[in-house]
Amino acid sequence: MISFDNVSKRYPGGYDGISNITLQIDPGEMVFLTGHSGAGKSTMLRLIALLERSTRGQLRVAGRNLTRLERRQIPYHRREVGMIFQDHRLLHDRTVFDNVAMPLIVAGLGHNEVSRRVRAALDKVGLLKRERAYPVTLSGGEQQRVGIARAVVSKPPVVLADEPTGNLDAELSREIMALFQSFNQVGVTLLIATHDLELVRRLGKRTLVLSGGKLIQDQKNFSTHA
Amino acid sequence: MRDAILRKSSAKLSSRRQLRPGIWLTRHLQVALSSLGRLARAPFASLMTMAVIGIALALPSGLLIVLDNVRTLSGSWDGAATLSIYMKQTVSDAQTAELAQKLRLDSGISEVSVIVRHEALEEFRQLSGFSEILNTLEENPLPAVMVIKPDESHSTPQQAQLLADRLNAMDGVEFAQLDLQWVTRFHAITTIADRIVWVVASLLGLAVILVIVNTIRLEIQSRHAEIEISKLIGATDSFIRRPFLYSGAWYGLIGGLISWLLVTVSLWLLEAPVAHLAGLYQSEFELSGMDVATFSMLLASGTLLGLVGSWIAVGRHLNSIEPS
Numbered sequence: 001m002i003s004f005d006n007v008s009k010r011y012p013g014g015y016d017g018i019s020n021i022t023l024q025i026d027p028g029e030m031v032f033l034t035g036h037s038g039a040g041k042s043t044m045l046r047l048i049a050l051l052e053r054s055t056r057g058q059l060r061v062a063g064r065n066l067t068r069l070e071r072r073q074i075p076y077h078r079r080e081v082g083m084i085f086q087d088h089r090l091l092h093d094r095t096v097f098d099n100v101a102m103p104l105i106v107a108g109l110g111h112n113e114v115s116r117r118v119r120a121a122l123d124k125v126g127l128l129k130r131e132r133a134y135p136v137t138l139s140g141g142e143q144q145r146v147g148i149a150r151a152v153v154s155k156p157p158v159v160l161a162d163e164p165t166g167n168l169d170a171e172l173s174r175e176i177m178a179l180f181q182s183f184n185q186v187g188v189t190l191l192i193a194t195h196d197l198e199l200v201r202r203l204g205k206r207t208l209v210l211s212g213g214k215l216i217q218d219q220k221n222f223s224t225h226a
Numbered sequence: 227m228r229d230a231i232l233r234k235s236s237a238k239l240s241s242r243r244q245l246r247p248g249i250w251l252t253r254h255l256q257v258a259l260s261s262l263g264r265l266a267r268a269p270f271a272s273l274m275t276m277a278v279i280g281i282a283l284a285l286p287s288g289l290l291i292v293l294d295n296v297r298t299l300s301g302s303w304d305g306a307a308t309l310s311i312y313m314k315q316t317v318s319d320a321q322t323a324e325l326a327q328k329l330r331l332d333s334g335i336s337e338v339s340v341i342v343r344h345e346a347l348e349e350f351r352q353l354s355g356f357s358e359i360l361n362t363l364e365e366n367p368l369p370a371v372m373v374i375k376p377d378e379s380h381s382t383p384q385q386a387q388l389l390a391d392r393l394n395a396m397d398g399v400e401f402a403q404l405d406l407q408w409v410t411r412f413h414a415i416t417t418i419a420d421r422i423v424w425v426v427a428s429l430l431g432l433a434v435i436l437v438i439v440n441t442i443r444l445e446i447q448s449r450h451a452e453i454e455i456s457k458l459i460g461a462t463d464s465f466i467r468r469p470f471l472y473s474g475a476w477y478g479l480i481g482g483l484i485s486w487l488l489v490t491v492s493l494w495l496l497e498a499p500v501a502h503l504a505g506l507y508q509s510e511f512e513l514s515g516m517d518v519a520t521f522s523m524l525l526a527s528g529t530l531l532g533l534v535g536s537w538i539a540v541g542r543h544l545n546s547i548e549p550s
Contacts, residue, residue: 079460
């Protein structure tokens, strides 16, 4: 589903985001990405969502060669990659419902289909009752769940999460991870960047460790290694 | 399994553009209305911008209407443009009448009226107030005159001049005078006025575009987060552009309506004094207002200027916002 072949990202000024990364993530896998801040976790996610272009190597996502994708094709690629952020990135002048509906409206779905799918996604994250609320009236955990609902509402085959539990306590983090596992069970490929090693160990999933922009470890089952 | 998923997702990508026409139309309507709603939510700021646009459009359209009115006035003079043919003294009234009869059959002439010699003298006597002196003359010093109205198709200054030259060459004609010089001059003046109006219109049109560019630029800035997130979740450039283009079009359209209002009120204020002035000249002249064609032109050009302005703003500023 995601394959890096000698991919490097060098920023103007010579700083390397990641260098020479080669790896393969199969459809339906749930993979963690860890490492210190600045290790290149975010860069990897940004390359997959085409927020940035790699400077070298071949990067393929869902059968598409991103290195050769035209600029005007980028939106259609992003519709198949759901993104979740540490700071949620919600629009505060819109209700929970309208925030979650955005990807569907962008994709041009009809009104009824949008309502149906948004309600299903909000139900999934347990916020159906708050659909008319504004994000500021929600707690951090709830806001993150709205962000998750927005990322999965259009049923993308790939979901990326950048420090999704960064601001949450252990209890809420567990809830969020349980949510991710439930998406994974229905075949969604997940790549989650986090530095919460405790959480990663407990889940026992494949884990990639980055350091200084290089892949230094690729463990099938992180808990057994630890 | 993996291949199946890959195939499915690439099929999805290639079928992405097939939006049903109904949905497409509904979407445009929704965006148009929500853009209008956004303007209505900041009524004071929106109205200020629209009023600036309205004033900028009102000036050239008002001037154009004034110019049109002046042209209507000169049009009625144009029709009166005539040629006066002064016959030689030796030509008798009968010969003049004969020539007049011949000229009536001429294709370039629509009307010929003859003032025979004694009528000319009579007229001169009445109008000049020299009746005493004229009575002392033994012989009528005035020639017979034919007043010729050119056919409509021959009424331009150039053609009338050709006609005058032709008549000048005829037997018995002393000389043919074309009373068109002042009409030609008047035409020249209105042509200059016309140019001035268009120059003013172009400059103010440019001003309207600049006002809209700036307004839309501010709107883009204030909706920075929304644009960024929209791009993040796969909105196409045209999707993001659309609400701003509609905003620009609304500014232009409503600005056009305001300018229509301003012009109408100004004309209404001018109506009474113009009627008074026309009365002093025994004229039936009435100020004509904005007709439907001009009104639609005004709205259309307002909308177009709005679109152009927002297009420029969007082109310049939208690409600079990329999700991070």
